[in-house]
Amino acid sequence: MTRNASENQILTTSISRARKELTDLHDHFGLIPDHAVDATWEAVGSVEQSAAKLGLDSCDDLVANCSNVLTELTGLRAPTQFQPVDLAPALHTYRNAVATLVAAAAVTRRAEPAGALKKVTHLKKRTHELNRCASDDEVVLLRASVLAEVLHRQAHRRTFSRPVITYTLCDAGMNPGESTGFTAEHLQVDADIPTVTASGNRNLEDRQLPLDTFNRFVLQASVDSALKADHLTPTTTLSYAPRANQPGSKQATASAFGVLDRQLKTVGIDNLDLKASCIYRWRVDATRRTLGLTAAQTISGHRSLDGMFRAIGMSPDSLRRAPAPTQVRFDA
Incomplete structure (x- = not known):
């Protein structure tokens, strides 16, 4: 070839x-x-x-x-x-x-x-x-691919990438449907802990998601490109370009799922046990493993622990028997 x-x-x-x-x-x-x-x-x-x-x-x-x-x-x-x-x-x-x-x-x-x-x-x-959380090594690979794409675009002065934004929002804790409504106004990077607003979608509550160093860099670089190079407004949706269908709709969510499925395929982990929601699931489960159940429920947007359990595809009993979490902090 x-x-x-x-x-x-x-x-x-x-x-x-x-x-x-x-x-x-x-x-x-x-x-x-x-x-x-x-x-x-x-x-x-x-x-x-x-x-x-x-x-x-x-x-x-x-x-x-x-x-x-x-x-x-x-x-x-x-x-x-x-x-x-x-x-x-x-x-x-x-x-x-x-x-x-x-x-x-x-x-x-x-x-x-x-x-x-x-x-x-x-x-x-x-x-x-049939639908598991992404593993840590899969997320590291996806992140490396995303960073390579962002830095390539910066070097060649190319426009921002909607798929890059979609991935990064899910990495931070949005589910694919929520990600379709993201605008520059949802990003707050000047606080002690940078956050992005998840606006909720169907059964999920709106919430502020803390950003680690990776999330912050990619989203800030993408927003800067959208506002300065592409001359978009702060209220323009950046991960989804709606025509007839509105952000958060079934059609918009299907579009986000397609974007994420293609990213899994690009890095070679497109198997039957991974679906597009695996990135959101990973963030919820990683939060559970490091900060505990309450923090994981907050990140997930679900109103109950049972809802959070279902979101990561694990039974409540198995999670309640899990070891105590490791205490870590989000990067400022």
Whole structure:
């Protein structure tokens, strides 16, 4: 299969340079959620060590030999086949670490990451679930892809991306339908804790969602581009361009779901156990794991804990038996 110039630039980047860029992305833009830092660097480091052992130097080598790297790391002889549920998570984590390095390589070239990401080995589904939360390593990969896209657009003075905004709003805690009503007026970045207003949708209450460093950078960069370069007004919806259908409608929500499904496909995690709502679900569940049930319910927008439980696809009993949360803070 032929490659375009952008893909060639990305894939000829050395693995060590991609790792350095990944570190810079985290240091400057908060790429990795606080609670996932150690696990992320452990997975990336394991991929680097395996690549060195196999004599791989460039991202092109890494992508071409991804299955060999996965086999070396997991002992699985056929990593692209269905795997037992106890072995699949590690396999997917390492695969996503490879893809995250490729996205970081795109940043070094200020190139669009999509073409190169499609070259990374695609795995069978991770679980037997039908609609699970995204995992931390999947979110790190999606964030790396989003940052590569934003920085590419800034470097080439291109307009803001509606899909980038949709992803980031869901990453912050909006469900896909809510995200379609976002305007510049909903973003508050000058407070001690920056927030974005989630306006509620059907069964969800309106609320203020705290933004971490990644959320804040992407939304602020997108709003700045919309207002200054594209000359849109502060009341213009930025993640959805309504024609006949209004933000929050079934049609608008379906549009947001389609946008998110395409993003999952772009980074190669479009399996049957992941749906577009997995990003919102991840934020609610990550809040539960780090700040506790009350904070998770607030982020989710649901009026009851049972509603929040259903939002992340877990039973109330299993969650109430969960370990005490780790105390972390949102980045200012």
